[in-house]
Amino acid sequence: MNLLAETRGDMLIIQSLEDRIDAACAIQFKDRMRELTQGDAPRVVLDLTRVAFLDSSGLGAVVAVLKALGPARKLELAGLSPSVQKVFRLTRMDSVFVIHDQVPVALRNAG
Amino acid sequence: MPATRLTIPADPLSVRDGLRHLIALPPLCDLPAETRITAEIVLAEALNNIVEHAYAQGRGQIEVQVSHAPPGILCQIADDGQPMPEVGVPQGLLPSIDRQGDLPEGGFGWYLIRTMTEGLDYQRIGGRNLLSFRINDG
Numbered sequence: 737m738n739l740l741a742e743t744r745g746d747m748l749i750i751q752s753l754e755d756r757i758d759a760a761c762a763i764q765f766k767d768r769m770r771e772l773t774q775g776d777a778p779r780v781v782l783d784l785t786r787v788a789f790l791d792s793s794g795l796g797a798v799v800a801v802l803k804a805l806g807p808a809r810k811l812e813l814a815g816l817s818p819s820v821q822k823v824f825r826l827t828r829m830d831s832v833f834v835i836h837d838q839v840p841v842a843l844r845n846a847g
Numbered sequence: 848m849p850a851t852r853l854t855i856p857a858d859p860l861s862v863r864d865g866l867r868h869l870i871a872l873p874p875l876c877d878l879p880a881e882t883r884i885t886a887e888i889v890l891a892e893a894l895n896n897i898v899e900h901a902y903a904q905g906r907g908q909i910e911v912q913v914s915h916a917p918p919g920i921l922c923q924i925a926d927d928g929q930p931m932p933e934v935g936v937p938q939g940l941l942p943s944i945d946r947q948g949d950l951p952e953g954g955f956g957w958y959l960i961r962t963m964t965e966g967l968d969y970q971r972i973g974g975r976n977l978l979s980f981r982i983n984d985g
Binding site for chain 1: 859860862863880881884885887888891892895898899941942944949950951952953955956958959962963
């Protein structure tokens with residue numbers, strides 16, 4: 737499961753290099769995300785720019801990641817393709833996450 | 848108008864592969880982008896349901912046929928797995944998002960299928976599951 741993590745300012749940005757988060761890889765995605773978010777970065781941004789397709793399994797995995805972060809940390813999403821947007825919108829899960837068109841710019845002085 | 852018929856082994860990676868082929872062939876490749884997006888989501892959900900439940904992740908084949916049915920397409924999916932429970936196709940109610948409670952991680956699949964299709968039909972004939980639905984433009 738190809739995910740790239742980078743800290744920028746107050747954000748832990750995790751970019752999916754996979755183009756699908758679906759039934760074939762949802763469990764691996766969830767496990768890898770949990771590994772990468774083991775620290776305590778309060779703001780995690782999942783960059784989905786390269787993700788062309790996400791199904792209900794992928795959605796469930798993203799929700800699982802959110803829940804595993806706990807109430808003190810935020811999970812935001814960025815770069816949703818039309819197809820991915822559709823899944824979040826129809827299920828109303830777009831109201832649960834902060835969703836950005838693009839990965840937010842890092843603040844120069846964090847903390 | 849040609850229909851496309853494909854037999855897909857019942858595992859998630861083969862479903863991915865099969866979807867890729869179906870999207871690239873008529874009638875799906877001729878659909879407007881929005882309808883094609885809908886079709887890919889619906890077919891992924893229906894096929895993954897069969898992998899997960901009808902075959903309970905065991906071995907099997909899934910037959911998919913997609914044909915022109917203006918104003919959209921007709922999808923017919925057949926498998927030899929276990930039948931759906933007596934009540935038939937799940938109601939597919941949207942899992943509720945209760946902010947104070949536990950967010951749902953599952954149960955979205957049938958909701959997505961029902962929301963984006965018309966004429967959803969399930970039959971059990973001769974030891975086979977037959978699922979069909981239409982996806983219309985707009």
